[in-house]
Amino acid sequence: MxxxxxxxxxxxxxxxxxxxxxxxxxxxxxxxxxxxxxxxxxxxxxxxxxxxxxxxxxxxxxxxxxxxxxxxxxxxxxxxxxxxxxxxxxxxxxxxxxxxxxxxxxxxxxxxxxxxxxxxPAVPIDLLKLQAPDGVHWAANLASGGFGTQVTVETDEGLKKMLGGLAYLVTGIAKLGRIEAVQARLRGEDFAWDGGFIALGVGNGRQAGGGQPLCPEALIDDGLLDVTVVPELSGEVGATVATLVTQGQHAALERVAVRARSPWLEIEAPQPLSLNLDGEPVQAQRFRIDCVPARVRMHLPADCPLLRGRADTPA
Missing domain, CATH: 3.40.50.10330 (Probable inorganic polyphosphate/atp-NAD kinase; domain 1)
Structure with missing residues (x-):
């Protein structure tokens, strides 16, 4: 051999x-x-x-x-x-x-x-394919948008230790008075949303920002994008923080998030917006993101949470 x-x-x-x-x-x-x-x-x-x-x-x-x-x-x-x-x-x-x-x-x-x-054994996994005016970009994990970069820099280390990834969301809530929401129109298969958001996640994978679970149910072998929109919170700030304290991170995010699954997503904004693709920033007013099924084969644990229970099946 x-x-x-x-x-x-x-x-x-x-x-x-x-x-x-x-x-x-x-x-x-x-x-x-x-x-x-x-x-x-x-x-x-x-x-x-x-x-x-x-x-x-x-x-x-x-x-x-x-x-x-x-x-x-x-x-x-x-x-x-x-x-x-x-x-x-x-x-x-x-x-x-x-x-x-x-x-x-x-x-x-x-x-x-x-x-x-x-x-x-390696198993097939999906990848994100993003088309923008400057060309085609790929990502293995997640595309995110909103005020994440600024919040990552400004979030207190003690808050991170206490709350984990949702500390970024709490910091963002506290700063809403001086952070403008991003206006955009989103369209997918059987999904449409229009408004201002403070965070957006388009997941092949589940988390970004050092553990922030933007797309907590995403799978990397289902041929679908998991879309999470955190809209402008306005009067929901107090209730969201209360949920965080009493019920934890996941419940707080679920309280405010709009979620969808779609094989593709189109994003249109009146002003250029930035998406972060696994650390690579891409800026434009129009994007199309597709889930490309089974584009590569990857070695993953038998009990990998991102797979649909078939990590034991060889590619």
């Missing part, structure tokens, strides 16, 4: 990670031909993926955070080959947020993450 050939694409910020270095050495001792490439500037991941495919690699491992995963998945997604002709995808979480990895239940140590890739 030929020796399995892997390529690990490592975010340059984590190039000195000793635990990863040891995990790579251990995997090589188990018979995996594993080459490492380190990204330094834009375009590196695309070049390394093309090189890995040309070299016959059967698995490509993204080592980094959500942005690294999305960059590698994006490069696989926009190739001409079908998913079953491309290398499988693995993830070693090394970022600061690791929202996709956290929601997927991936191990948080390099040794365990690489062992999972080695032992678990």
């Amino acid at each position: 030929p020796q399995p050939h892997w390529r690990l694409i490592l975010n340059g910020k984590s190039a000195g990670d000793d635990a990863l270095r040891e995990a790579v050495r251990t995997l090589r001792e188990r018979g995996i031909a594993l080459d490492v490439r380190v990204t330094w500037e834009a375009g590196d991941a695309e070049r390394y993926v093309a090189e890995a495919i040309a070299d016959g690699a059967c698995t490509i491992v993204a080592a980094g955070g959500d942005g690294t995963l999305s960059e590698v998945a994006t490069t696989l997604a926009h190739r001409d080959e079908p998913a079953d002709a491309l290398p499988t995808l693995g993830l070693v979480p090394l970022g600061t947020a690791n929202d996709f990895a956290g929601a997927a239940g991936l191990p948080d140590t390099p040794a365990e993450a690489l062992a999972l890739i080695h032992t678990r």
Whole structure:
């Protein structure tokens, strides 16, 4: 049997990670031909993926955070080959947020993450495809909009520890007097919404912002986008905070959120708005987001919460 050939694409910020270095050495001792490439500037991941495919690699491992995963998945997604002709995808979480990895239940140590890739069969997963005037963008996890960037910066660390991801929403509520809602019209299959929102999540995955569960029921293999809109709260502020204190994060978000599922979503705004795609900002007045089913194959835990109970089924 030929020796399995892997390529690990490592975010340059984590190039000195000793635990990863040891995990790579251990995997090589188990018979995996594993080459490492380190990204330094834009375009590196695309070049390394093309090189890995040309070299016959059967698995490509993204080592980094959500942005690294999305960059590698994006490069696989926009190739001409079908998913079953491309290398499988693995993830070693090394970022600061690791929202996709956290929601997927991936191990948080390099040794365990690489062992999972080695032992678990890859399964097909969906990707987000966003079309904007400047071109096509892809994302593995989530597209988000609203005041998230500002709130992330201004949210108190103590509040984060006490409340987790919903601390960002509470901070936003407190700042509504000086944060303007984003006006937009959303349209999907059997779904339409028009108004001002303070947060928007379009999920393949479930969370963003270091654990904020914007799309808590999203699945990555159902062919659907999970859409969450948090509209202007006006008179709901007090009730929402009370719900947060008495019933917790999920109940507070459910109180105010508008939710939908659709294979596609169109967004139109009177002014340019920004969407964050796994760390990549895209600004425009019109967007179309499609869920592209089964675009890549990924190694995930058998009990991965993001799958429809079929992680044991090989791709």
